Amino acid sequence: MSITQVSATKAFGGWHKQFSHQSDATSCEMRFAIFLPPQAQHQSVPVLYWLSGLTCTDENFMQKAAAFKVAAQLGIAIVAPDTSPRGDNVPDDDNHAYDFGLGAGFYLNATQPPFNQHYRMYDYVVNELPSVIEANFGVNQQRAISGHSMGGHGALSIAFKNLDKYSSVSAFSPICQPTTCPWGQKAFSGYLGQDKQSWLQYDSSALITQLTDSNKHIPALVDQGSDDNFLAEQLNPQALVAAAKTVNYPLELRIQPGYDHSYFFISSFIEDHLHFHAANFKA
Amino acid sequence: MSITQVSATKAFGGWHKQFSHQSDATSCEMRFAIFLPPQAQHQSVPVLYWLSGLTCTDENFMQKAAAFKVAAQLGIAIVAPDTSPRGDNVPDDDNHAYDFGLGAGFYLNATQPPFNQHYRMYDYVVNELPSVIEANFGVNQQRAISGHSMGGHGALSIAFKNLDKYSSVSAFSPICQPTTCPWGQKAFSGYLGQDKQSWLQYDSSALITQLTDSNKHIPALVDQGSDDNFLAEQLNPQALVAAAKTVNYPLELRIQPGYDHSYFFISSFIEDHLHFHAANFKA
Numbered sequence: 359m360s361i362t363q364v365s366a367t368k369a370f371g372g373w374h375k376q377f378s379h380q381s382d383a384t385s386c387e388m389r390f391a392i393f394l395p396p397q398a399q400h401q402s403v404p405v406l407y408w409l410s411g412l413t414c415t416d417e418n419f420m421q422k423a424a425a426f427k428v429a430a431q432l433g434i435a436i437v438a439p440d441t442s443p444r445g446d447n448v449p450d451d452d453n454h455a456y457d458f459g460l461g462a463g464f465y466l467n468a469t470q471p472p473f474n475q476h477y478r479m480y481d482y483v484v485n486e487l488p489s490v491i492e493a494n495f496g497v498n499q500q501r502a503i504s505g506h507s508m509g510g511h512g513a514l515s516i517a518f519k520n521l522d523k524y525s526s527v528s529a530f531s532p533i534c535q536p537t538t539c540p541w542g543q544k545a546f547s548g549y550l551g552q553d554k555q556s557w558l559q560y561d562s563s564a565l566i567t568q569l570t571d572s573n574k575h576i577p578a579l580v581d582q583g584s585d586d587n588f589l590a591e592q593l594n595p596q597a598l599v600a601a602a603k604t605v606n607y608p609l610e611l612r613i614q615p616g617y618d619h620s621y622f623f624i625s626s627f628i629e630d631h632l633h634f635h636a637a638n639f640k641a
Numbered sequence: 642m643s644i645t646q647v648s649a650t651k652a653f654g655g656w657h658k659q660f661s662h663q664s665d666a667t668s669c670e671m672r673f674a675i676f677l678p679p680q681a682q683h684q685s686v687p688v689l690y691w692l693s694g695l696t697c698t699d700e701n702f703m704q705k706a707a708a709f710k711v712a713a714q715l716g717i718a719i720v721a722p723d724t725s726p727r728g729d730n731v732p733d734d735d736n737h738a739y740d741f742g743l744g745a746g747f748y749l750n751a752t753q754p755p756f757n758q759h760y761r762m763y764d765y766v767v768n769e770l771p772s773v774i775e776a777n778f779g780v781n782q783q784r785a786i787s788g789h790s791m792g793g794h795g796a797l798s799i800a801f802k803n804l805d806k807y808s809s810v811s812a813f814s815p816i817c818q819p820t821t822c823p824w825g826q827k828a829f830s831g832y833l834g835q836d837k838q839s840w841l842q843y844d845s846s847a848l849i850t851q852l853t854d855s856n857k858h859i860p861a862l863v864d865q866g867s868d869d870n871f872l873a874e875q876l877n878p879q880a881l882v883a884a885a886k887t888v889n890y891p892l893e894l895r896i897q898p899g900y901d902h903s904y905f906f907i908s909s910f911i912e913d914h915l916h917f918h919a920a921n922f923k924a
Contacts, residue, residue, distance in 0.1 A: 368868070369905035421904065424707035427912075585651070621704065622652035629710075 359493050364389065370430040371396040374420055379490060383482035384443040385475055390487065391416035392495065393426055397433035402498035404525075404639045405435045405491060406632070409483065409505030409512040411531075412541075413461045414441050419506075422621035428629045432636040435497050439487055441508070443476035451548075457541050458548055464536075465512030466560045468549035477549055480560075484516055484523070502635035504528040506624055507588070511536055514562035514578070514598070521574045526638035528579040528631045530624050531586055534598035535563040541592050563594070563601040570605050578602075578609040579634050581627050583617030642776050647672065653713040654679040657703055662773060666765035667726040668758055673770065674699035675778060676709055680716035685781040687808075687922045688718045688774060689915070692766065692788030692795040694814075695824075696744045697724050702789075705904035711912045715919040718780050722770055724791070726759040734831075740824050741831055747819075748795030749843045751832035760832055763843075767799055767806070785918035787811040789907055790871070794819055797845040797861070797881070804857045809921035811862040811914045813907050814869055817881035818846040824875050846877070846884040853888050861885075861892040862917050864910050866900030 364376035372395040381388040397403050406429070408419050416438045419425070429436055442448075442463030449472040451459035459473075468477035491497055501524050505513035510532025517527035536542020537557045546557040558564040569575060582595045589595075595611050602609040617623040647659035655678040664671040680686050689712070691702050699721045702708070712719055725731075725746030732755040734742035742756075751760035774780060784807050788796035793815025800810035819825025820840045829840040841847040852858060865878050872878075878894050885892040900906040 367901055367903055367905045368866075368899040368909075370909045374905055422704050424710065424908070426905075426908065427707065583651075616651040618650055620650055622650045622657055622709075625707070625709065626651075626653045 359490055361490060361494055369393070370426040372398065372426070372430050374426070376416060381482055381486060383478045383486040386443045386445045386448055388440055388443070388482065389416055390437060390439045391420045392491070393420065393429055393436040394495065395430045395433050395435060398435060398496040402496050403433045403435050404500035404502070405437055405497045406635055407483065407487070407501060407503045408436055408438045409465060409503070409509030410438060410441050411505070411507030411509050412441070413456050414509075415461070416440050418621065422625065423628050424625040425628045425632060428632045432632055434632060434636060435495065437487065437491055439483060442479065448476045449473060458544055462508065462545065464508060464545045464549065464560070465516060466549055469556070470549060470551045473549050479512075480516065483512065484520055500525055500639045502526045502638065504631055504635070505532070506530045507619065508533060508541070510580070511542070511562060515560050515565055517576065517578070518562055518565040518569060521569070521576050524576055525640070526577045526635050528634060530581050530627070531583060531588070531593060531619050532562070532580060532595070533593055535561060535594045537561045537564065538597070539592045539594060563597045566598065566601045566607050566609070567604050569607055572606060575608055577634070577638055578607065579631060580609065580611045581631070582611065582613055583619065583623045584613050584615045585617060586619040588619050642773055644773060644777055652676070653709040655681065655709070655713050657709070659699060664765055664769060666761045666769045669726045669728045669731055671723055671726070671765065672699055673720060673722045674703045675774070676703065676712055676719040677778065678713045678716050678718060681718060681779040685779050686716045686718050687783035687785070688720055688780045689918055690766065690770070690784060690786045691719055691721045692748060692786070692792030693721060693724050694788070694790030694792050695724070696739050697792075698744070699723050701904065705908065706911050707908040708911045708915060711915045715915055717915060717919060718778065720770065720774055722766060725762065731759045732756060741827055745791065745828065747791060747828045747832060747843070748799060749832055752839070753832060753834045756832050762795075763799070766795065767803055783808055783922045785809045785921065787914055787918070788815070789813045790902065791816060791824070793863070794825070794845060798843050798848055800859065800861070801845055801848040801852060804852070804859055807859055808923070809860045809918050811917060813864050813910070814866060814871070814876060814902050815845070815863060815878070816876055818844060818877045820844045820847070821880070822875045822877060846880045849881065849884045849890050849892070850887050852890055855889060858891055860917070860921055861890065862914060863892065863894045864914070865894065865896055866902065866906045867896050867898045868900060869902040871902050
């Protein structure tokens with residue numbers, strides 16, 4: 359579990375730091391970023407895991423989301439992993455497409471060669487990364503999870519499969535039903551193969567229908583811009599809302615008029631999400 | 642004065658937009674970005690001009706500074722020009738250095754060939770850009786100016802030469818005495834030639850000593866991180882403070898302990914600067 363500091367920068371009275379470490383889950387070196395609020399110097403703080411979208415690294419959210427001010431006020435650490443395994447030995451899409459391979463791990467465990475050795479972002483995010491974070495930083499075991507687009511899919515699907523690990527989940531512009539949209543079908547075909555039954559284990563709109571025990575539900579918040587270029591073809595939040603209703607799952611979808619798919623949208627509402635997660639951490 | 646919209650993105654209830662236009666000052670196409678707060682739809686708002694540092698474009702501040710929330714609350718538009726002329730016909734440093742030529746215009750009017758045709762960022766920022774902004778957007782003629790590093794030098798030197806055009810000036814990590822530091826000496830030699838007397842017209846620590854009429858002084862705020870890698874060799878805020886004292890200029894220098902030269906530093910204190918400028922606009 360040894361980790362190596364890559365950078366450390368003071369921000370809002372706390373620290374933004376990047377670390378690299380050899381990952382057992384992905385069999386390669388992984389980099390992550392962490393924002394530690396000022397409170398982390400004196401007490402253990404809860405952690406929001408942020409999963410980024412296609413093409414991103416650990417840097418996009420940390421540089422563009424404008425999340426640190428309120429995270430520092432609320433005493434929440436934020437952890438941002440990379441969006442795929444990386445490195446010379448990690449296979450990429452043959453055509454270096456932006457939506458498959460490097461930068462496009464889709465937060466699942468691949469079963470198809472040549473991807474099944476390294477593309478195990480599900481195990482990395484659910485198990486290994488929290489272990490690393492909780493062993494190395496002044497954090498407690500209260501966790502929330504959020505993300506954007508592909509990372510919104512990751513946050514929702516991971517939360518719905520691990521309701522005991524997180525106190526709340528949120529997403530911006532998530533891919534809500536990856537089994538029925540081009541991004542998801544391309545990724546799931548390549549990583550999981552042609553057995554579409556196997557795809558359902560990573561489809562939030564399918565997963566949520568299995569959550570029949572309302573005592574285990576955790577609050578879920580989704581923000582979606584109405585002017586998002588990808589809304590019609592890729593995101594399908596209405597499928598998720600309809601699926602949630604079948605089990606009375608407490609999921610709030612907010613359509614934000616005029617907003618698009620960018621970090622300008624995320625930054626406009628990230629403080630709402632931080633307050634939402636803070637309200638669901640145990641005092 | 643025709644301008645062409647490059648992008649438009651809703652943010653914090655207002656709009657981030659990018660435009661290109663043919664510039665008379667720099668004899669090339671220039672791109673700028675503007676954040677229009679929600680209030681600009683119904684009333685004319687004041688404008689903060691932001692000048693970025695070496696290597697930046699109009700995008701860095703807009704994406705990384707976390708300024709929009711408070712700008713939207715206060716009703717302040719923010720305009721970010723590029724940091725140099727651009728284009729195939731614009732000469733660059735022979736070695737494409739990061740600190741001279743493209744991305745490094747130093748907010749002056751070059752006199753030395755081959756740079757004197759296009760590198761006229763002083764005229765662009767002081768005269769042409771405000772004319773373009775005030776002719777095309779719902780803004781009034783109340784202006785403030787700020788910037789970072791090379792752009793901090795730009796903001797301070799431009800303000801001190803044009804006290805009647807701005808109601809306040811601020812800077813993050815500015816190059817306070819460019820005539821005595823490597824960045825400034827390289828740039829001024831290349832753009833202005835070897836006559837060091839000509840350099841003083843763009844040296845804030847020299848310019849401020851000429852501001853003997855206290856009735857014309859405008860408030861000035863400078864933030865500087867104590868752990869800035871460039872502080873010892875390039876920035877010299879103490880020279881500016883000493884020069885300000887000779888004319889009792891109201892300049893506040895704040896040394897922020899532990900902060901570096903990055904946008905994480907800027908974002909940590911940009912709201913202070915917005916409130917500072919807002920307090921100096923006329924109601």
